[in-house]
Amino acid sequence: MGILEALEYLLGKGYAPRRGFYIGLGHDEEVGGLKGALNMVRVLKQRGVQLSFVLDEGLAIADGIIVGLEGPAALIGLTEKGMAHVKLRVSTAPGHASMPPRETCIGILAAAVKRLEENPMPRLFGYGPERETFEHLAHKFGLPLKFIMSNLWLFSPVLGRLLERKPETNGLVRTTTAVTMFNAGVKDNVLPSHAEAHVNLRIHPAQSLQEVLDQIHSTVGDQRVKIELISGFEAPPVSSSDEKSFGFQIIKKTVLDVFPTVTVAPGICIANTDSQHFKDLTKDIYRFLPVWLTPGDTQRIHGINERISKKNYEESRQTFRAPEYYAGG
CATH class of the missing domain: 3.40.630.10 (Zn peptidases)
Known part of the structure; x- marks a missing residue:
């Protein structure tokens, strides 16, 4: 407009x-x-x-x-960052809620999601254009940050740890992982036969789509959780x-x-x-x-x-x- x-x-x-x-x-x-x-x-x-x-x-x-x-x-x-839409799915035998197994499909999937959230993608600050941002802005910071920004060849890991503390700047540091949908069950007294979660990842330019998928498989570490790439692309030039x-x-x-x-x-x-x-x-x-x-x-x-x-x-x-x-x- x-x-x-x-x-x-x-x-x-x-x-x-x-x-x-x-x-x-x-x-x-x-x-x-x-x-x-x-x-x-x-x-x-x-x-x-x-x-x-x-x-x-x-x-x-x-x-x-x-x-x-x-x-x-x-x-x-x-x-801009790349993107991946990944679906996690667990299937188990349905049944009556009065006779639950030790783990339901919801519990298995919830544990997998928890592992993804507790183990973020590796810190990659300094390997993409975000480094240039802070080199340009170095003179607008006070000490000691000005000294750190002016010497990112040495202090990139330090700045990465500072930036990852806030959601607004954590996206500059790594590929982010966001669980955006979780679906399971249709009735409160029935054990569901399947559960699925959808994960949205924004891929850092220094990481490939395949590397992200490999990291998800490694972190989930459970063959009962089926992992499917719905769509995805890497960061553009x-x-x-x-x-x-x-x-x-x-x-x-x-x-x-x-x-x-x-x-x-x-x-x-x-x-x-x-x-x-x-x-x-x-x-x-x-x-x-x-x-x-x-x-x-x-x-x-x-x-x-x-x-x-x-x-x-x-x-x-x-x-x-x-x-x-x-x-x-």
């Missing part, structure tokens, strides 16, 4: 871009973009289009989210962010024009977007939305009272109205 309002404003001012650009508004981004973004890519390929860069939603302006950071930081995602990076520098300049008090840094999006479908059309895909994230906001994403302030909405429109945002003016 903010993008369309901004375009109306620019058209009313007689704006004529120096370069062509496309606005892609898909209807199914939250479920993978298989009918929205994927069809847009198909049409663009048919037309022989190659893009300088792609910009999608993703990261935001973090204010008070990263412990010890002095001031807000606008994080532009250079990549990391986009450029140096001084010669056309897309990154355009986004950075626009953000600083609208939000002059922020520090801009590259980052990794711990969620998923449908921008991954555009990887054959460009080598640079960025993920950023000009909205503020403050303590408490992260819990509202896909949760209760998800919102944006009127002031921030206007700031977003102001960002989208900047001609530089559209391929350099």
